[in-house]
Amino acid sequence: MLQQNVKRLDTAYKNFFEGRGFPKFKNRSNFTSFTYQMGVKVQGSKIYLPKLGWMRFHNSRVIPEGFTIKAATIRKRQNGWDVSIRIEDKSIPDYISKPLNEINSLLGCDLGITKLVHLSDSYQIENPRFSTNKKAKRTLKIRQRRVSKKVKGSNNRKKSAKRLGRLHKKIADKRSAYQWETANKIVSRKVDAIAVENLNVSGMLRRCKVKIDEKTGRFLKNGQSRKKGLNRSISDAGWSDLILKIEYLAVKQGKIVIKVNPKNSSQECRNCGHIDKSNRDGEKFICTHCGYHEHADIGAAKTIRDRAFEIVRGDSTKLAV
Template identity: 80%
Template sequence: MYNRVSQSTIGGDYKLLTNYAYKLRPNVTQSNKMGGWLDMLRSTYNWSLTDRIAQYNQQFIQGDYCDIRTKSEACPLTCFVSKNGASGEPWKDAKKDLDGKLKNPRRSAGDIQITALPQLKKARPWFGKIDSTVLQQNVKRLDTAYKNFFDGRGFPKFKNRSNFTSFTYQMGVKVQGSKIYLPKLGWMRFFKSRLIPDGFTLKSATIRKRQDGWYVSIRIEDKSIPDYVLKPIDEVKSILGFDLGITKLVHLSDRYQINNPKFSTNKKAKRTLKIRQRRVSRKVKGSKNCKKAASKLGRFHKKITDKRVTYQWDVANLIVS
């Protein structure tokens, strides 16, 4: 279990967003369904990325052209390299905004690919088994990757089974006791390691496959947070400063030091990692024995990660208290 907290302000009102993660207990049918969904969503993601790249390359070969139906200049571009580029049917009905001005009638690449999802379901009926919001969030995931690219990060990459392990629900998820309802999957049990606080509403849920099973990350929101009033400096009784170290995890201003256990670089962990990595490298690539050895190596890496996260929360609790 882990959580992530973020606080944002809209119109002067505070709201709290946080994630609670739980381990799921799906039955065999549900587990197989989610595994199949990941394969189909990955293929859709890669196809959408291929479509955007191909249409972008076509712009430099074909250039702009005159669309017969709209009798206006159009462009085959589907990616966000051009702000006014789109493919398929790039135009939509012009509507006025609140100020009475006409909105830009040209659609973005994400809007076009989301609109084409019903055609995908008609051509390939097995995609109808996937919840519609999951398919839409999959396209928006590619939009986010393009946005990150223009913010200075790497260009979106094609996904494989090792780096595409999650999908997101935007609506329809319900929690009742130690059960969670996921559209098109039904009710599913989970390990309720902590209670969801009162006053929070469920915003979305991300299902993620890990080495030791399936997990759900529930995003919850609370808009009833009062304004935070800063305490005057003359009322502050004590101040504690800390700095992250290398040999020691944290150095505090009162000369107290917190040890760094180095879960992945101690003698025992290094030896275990060396042995398990060697077993993977000696197996025939793509064989069942290779997958078993890789799974065992992945579980050990997750064990190290869980130890590190737990220790960090314990240290944070110690500093705060």
């Protein structure tokens, strides 16, 4: 277990030297997980952890026969402790994706906020807005205010913070369950490959650049207050996690996920190729050059599908799987 912590430290410094941020010091209050590489045993509703012994746990997923336990990670959550067990069976063959020359059908996916996903076959998936709907925002605001009004370091503040954390975990669990359901709907469609947007979500969530008046030296408005609400909606949608789940399920079904550059996908006319910001007005798309009109997001999904076809038929080195 101590060796795993040294490996984590090594990984953190490798990330630092590759330009991905300085390692963060973790004391016992924010060090919330540890990993066992050997010695873990499971018997019914009991698990044996080295140095801790046998303890009861809720066995939510029974380990199939023929699998061996390779590692176990213990994580502290707001409602208790979770254990995730990594298992292996070498007799099971790896999943094999369909070759590129056999791809005949593609499904394009355009991610959004009003609707979570728009598909190229005109199907739309709703966005429940788990943390940005009216009720959730009010509840979060009340519980956060209760935490801030308690004395720092007091037991009452810790209790309020724990209650707030449980609400955040409940929202996150709902979002994750809905994403798995959405990913299953997308992957289960009768297509050979799925095209998704290659999004830089962390870049989209960055703060606006500061604007300073050269004469007075005062800060000018830069639109950050308006962008704050958009950032919350993007974070609530969880596009990156949804794409990861789509990729995971696609591999299990032998399908390929192709990541496409989404630039101007919702502003490009599918009839004449004219690109203009004024082509789009909300969910409506009306080309200012030829008058072609359709649903803007569904048209974007079709454009993403067509761009993926160009990648498959052209330069296969651009394919992201």
